[in-house]
Amino acid sequence: MTRAGWDRLSGPEPWTRRMLAGDVALAAVLALLGTGVEELDGGSGRRMAASAVAVLALTLLRRRWPATALIAGSGAGAFLPGIFLVTSLLGWSAGRRIVGVGRALAAFTVAFAASVGFNVLHEWSQMRPLLVIVFSTLMFLATTVMPGLASRYWHQRRTLLRALQERNAQLMRERAMVAGQARLRERQRIAQDMHDSLGHQLALISVHTGALEVDPELTGRQRGAVGVLRQASVAAMHELREVVGILRDGVEAPVPVEEAAQPAARGVAGIPGVVAAARGAGTDVRLTTAGRPRPLVAACDHAAYRIVQEALTNAYKHAPGSAISVELRYEDDSLVVEIANGPAAGPGAGEVVSGGQGLTGLRERARLVGGMVHAGESEGGGFRVAGVLPYGTEPAGVAEVADDFGQQAQAQALRGAPPMDWAAVDRELAVRERSRTGGVALGCGIAVAAVVLLVIVVAAFAVLLLGSVNKAMIDRADFDAVRVGESEKAVRDRLPDGESMLTSGLDRKGPPRPQGTTCLALLSSEDSAELSTDRVFRFCFEGGKLVEKQTYEVKQ
Secondary structure (H helix, E strand, C coil), X not given: CHHHHHHHHHCCCCCCHHHHHHHHHXXXXXXXXXXXXXXXXXXXXXXXXXHHHHHHHHHHHCCCCHHHHHHHHHHHCCCCHHHCCHHHHXXXXXXXXXXXXXXXXXXXXXXXXXXXXXXHHHCHHHCCHHHHHHHHHHHHHHHHHHHHHHHHHHHHHHHHHHHHHHHHHHHHHHHHHHHHHHHHHHHHHXXXXXXXXXXXXXXXXXHHHHHHHCCCCXXXXXXXXXXXXXXXXXXHHHHXXXXXXXXXXXXXXXXXXXXXXXXXXXXXXXXXXXXXXXXXXXXXXXXXXXXXXXXXXXXXXXXHHHHHHHHHHHHXXXXXXXXXXXXXEECCCEEEEEEEECCCCCCCCCCCCCCCCHHHHXXXXXXXXXCEEEEEECCCCCEEEEEEEECCCCCCCCCCCCCCXXXXXXXXXXXXXXXXXXXXXXXXXXXXXXXXXXXXXXXXXXHHHHHHHHHHHHHHHHHHHHHHHHHHEECHHHHHHCCCCCEHHXXXXXXXXXXXXXXXXXXXXXCCCCCCCEEEEEEECCCCCCCCEEEEEEEEEECCEEEEEEEXXXXX
């Protein structure tokens, strides 16, 4: 039951402990400020306690029942001035959480009626209903309606922006899927072409070299060279099969059982085999290792093997007969693979077949694992290839679709957000689509509200000014009718009380007042001879009687 009550209190919006603590702290601050307002208004201790409890209850209930809290807070503000400060919070919460323009308008209308009605009822004994209505309307617009409009506009803008971001992220994911499917189809096409062309040629080489190896007319040295060719063709067939599998399915082809027990053929462990095969073909190749060997991730291990293989192939092509040195140096943070050869010992065997992409491919392979490859001529006319490969860097993944506006990071941030109510978003978008002047209407609404607020302020000022004039002016006949020696009570009952900003300080601007007297200064309702002066009627009292009356003019 407690859990059900808590869920009902929190409503559809998740109410975490952090939010609860924030609401309680905010309610405590508003209650403390409300206590000060109650103290200024002369409220009792019981009313201060009731005001604090009301502030706490309204602050906590505004999430679950925003309309009810708004109406209750607006009505109770007439009797509990201490909850005046919470009305802005209630207006902000109601503008954001009330679903539907009609419901929000109805809730604010009822709250306005409750605020004005209860204020008039509370101040009915003062017999100033018009002034109370004007001030109540002004305060409701300033403290409740304006925060509600701002909250509703901010929340709608935030919702639409989030919807656009999610849809943009969805479009990007779909675009990435389409691009991935296109890449997969192209890779399958390339794999099929490689299998049909290169596979056939390598199979022919393997068959012919196998038949030539058992030819009795060949010498032992010739059989050894033919055996090297056959092994090379078989190894090429295996590599082609794996490359075709990766291109077609994205994974390596399964390793045969007879090869499973052998060390990795295309890693650092396979480099001695490549060097041994080069020596068997009659090339002077030396392999040296420095440092303590350390394991590499699969991509870096394969990249080291390919660097050595490609560098040896280039040396065979462009510098036949030259000595080649292969060095593996295990540094603190990376493996350095260096292959260097001297100048060609003689003319080549004929035309060199080269695609011109070997070194470019090595540089790209090293870049993908966080390394680098340098290639160039060395001193003495030779050539040098050096690669630096980190130990623990994983290969870069498949290139993602370009993030044109940084939406991928926003999509990542939105993954932890609550699910979007797409039906509500579609309705909002449909409304905005039907009303192309939505922005103009919003601006006009704010402008009308500002004009209404200005009119109310002017009207309130006019009412105050009218009341001040009635309290500050008499005509000449009233002044002449007052006789010196009359009782102070009788005189004051016949005259205005003079409590107006128009008469402030007028009693000290005329002739010196009799010592020990209290004076009442009023303005004449008749026009003065000069526009820059005002005629003042002053009445001074002492001992409960009128002891002097004066008339004089003062500058405005």
